[in-house]
Amino acid sequence: MLDPMRSDTAAGSAETSTETVARALATLAPSDLVRLKRLAQLRARLLPGLEWEELLSEALLRALDGSRRWPDGVPLLAFIAGIMRSLVDGRMLERRRLAERALAGSGTGVAAPPDAQLHARQCLAAIADFFAGDPDVLAFIAALARQYLGGSDDTVPRLSQRRRDAARKRLARAILRGQLDGFLP
């Protein structure tokens, strides 16, 4: 049986892929629609001024016009999230290049724009504030983030499997209910 949430376009053409994406999107459950919104909201937070609707719309168009192919076995939401990640990374690179060009004329050293650094600091501080009463969740986020940075998580407190699972659940609930997004700058 075809799983609409996973790509099943083995050896299929780009056209088949877009048709499959269209079918899967049209049959998404309301809970997955909300999940998709949360993913867009999170990713859009990386770029001040970017609206989640704009990001999600652009990602959907890329998925539907065939410029991004849905890889086999990848869940639909992960596929769309990957497109959004790529779009945001591209825009950040573009902004950085513009800043570099502007700084090149003034002879100042090349670095990330200060407003981007400030925004990142404010967001990290907001997350720390939001979960200030739940150190397990903060430790869980820090450990996971360290993995994405490519480092070890030796510097963050180790949690038992049970506490780790419970922290993950509380974190997921806070994000899915939209509580965390409303707290971020």
Added chain:
Amino acid sequence: MTDKRDRPDPIARWHATIDALEATVLTAPDQPEIDKVEAKEVQRLITMGLAAARPNNLPAAWARRPGIAARIVTDAGATPETTEPAEPTPRSPALPPRPAWHE
């Protein structure tokens, strides 16, 4: 020597944090509470995306060409008013009564 990754800049840390939160959302077994308004918001974006991506399967002869639409479908509000003087009001077919001396 201190590893550079031990003191990443805030942008890199924020990136990694977003990746971590995204992974948590993608793997969360719990279903989010469904807010119908929010679900409809996303549904609307998907519908717009599907409509934009839908291929035009009409035969070439049916494809709208520039200028054709304006001639076939006229917008009442956009129809320019004529600059010519209005045509005279048609006269009543009833003839005036003839003078009595004609008879």
